[in-house]
Amino acid sequence: MSTFNVTKVKITNRGCCCPERFNGAEIRIGNIPEDGGTQNTICVKIESLGRGKEGEYVCGMVGRYVTITIPGRIEYLTLCEVKVYGNNVSEGYAVTQLGADVPSKTNLTGRHFLFPKESITDYIVLTPAQPMRLNSFTLCMNLALNVSENRETILFTYRTLYYDALTLWQELNGNVGFYMSGEGIMFPNLDKCNTWNHICLTWESEHGSCELWVNGRRTGTKLYRKNSTVQPGGTVILGQDYDSYNGGFDEKQSFVGKIKDLNMWNKVLSLRSIRSVFRGKVKQKGDIFDWSDLSYSIKGNVKLV
Template identity: 40%
Template sequence: MKLFANLLLFGCLHLASTDMPMRKSLLFPLETDTSYVELIPQRNLSMTSFTLCMRLATELATGNREIILFAYRTQNYDELNVWRESNGTYSLYLATSNVNNAVVFKLPELNAFQTHLCLTWESQFGLTAFYVDGRRSLRKVYNVGHKVTAGGRVILGQDADAFLGKFDKKQSFVGEITDVNMWNYVLPTAIIKDLHAGKYAPRGNVFDWETINMKVNGNASVICDRSVV
């Protein structure tokens, strides 16, 4: 399965090197405790602010089902995790093993159609906000003065309760993820709206989806589509 996934990724890179526009997506077809994709950052994840954006589609966001959307784990902590919680809220956890130490938002539910989801946070005032299809939520204050530390690993599809281990299939992501980009600063609202609309915007300087390297595990796969220009 890993060889097959690597061949798919090679095919994406081959298409990208031709004149045919290409867009890659990650597909997580099954609820498992083995399927995940590790993203290799393009710079150190030591950050006092960030913007994280991605497009997601899943049919799991109903009822009492936790869904991990993004997981950055260091040796001792969930350094930066984004969740769809079992009660239907969406949350950010920074450097904590305490399930109560999160900032929580009520957002429109994810569904089978792609949702453009962004999250911004900055340390000086702790201002935190979600964006859903270009629309900003209210802002909340969370972890003033905090700094995200480097030295961990970023994965999609699973939540690691240990350093890249102890996965729970009932928390896994099932569906499709694409356009994962991250910046070590807060993007203006106008730029996030442009990202949602598919317009030109600065490429992520922590994760750039166009050039990102990744490691695919289990039943996860990389799917390549030719973009319409």
């Protein structure tokens, strides 16, 4: 049996009766056949789906089995239709996300993405190397903004079906705002004297500790979203912010400028490691995103320079 990169699953709920039976359903993907595949990793937990409605759930996960189950309940789960989309791993395709073509996978060392102007069409879809189920992370990148004062600018966004699960902004007042599914926290402005600003954002769930590092210096420590988890099954993009799962871009919030050296780990890096990353001496390859081996898809007029 072949292994597939499962990019998305489409489900149509029954239209005749009892649509509430689907509430709380889980889509699981993996290579474990025992127990009907219920030991495999969760792509998404679905809150509800209306009578006769179709839901589309992006996974970007590798496996041979796709299981839809309603855990902890003994009742029938009847669906009208299930469609699974993916690519055979043996054919050499990379995992794709919503809005992406088959992505390029490239060593981008020494190169950068250029976003030349305000738009609703220019962005990059990033494909994570593993599902974005995170209890901690470190996100680092180099930014050269080319925007006016008093303008919101999206720096990084990860959106699931229902939430902006992880977004990083330059706010109207210049502060850096970090949001996970709701009210966010603020850090001081980026250094306007520098053409490039290197930022690293760290967060861990156990204590809710969150830090922003700018150009190798810690700008502050906050407590935020203790005991939370970033859920998988969404889409990561650079250049735009999703107002809804399928789009809703605002050109006045779009990124204008340059981005390079984006790396992301599923843990909080040590102080020494963060400073090494700032100096361009990345010793630990990113578990989620690695600039030297990045899977991405360019949309619109973004240039790779």
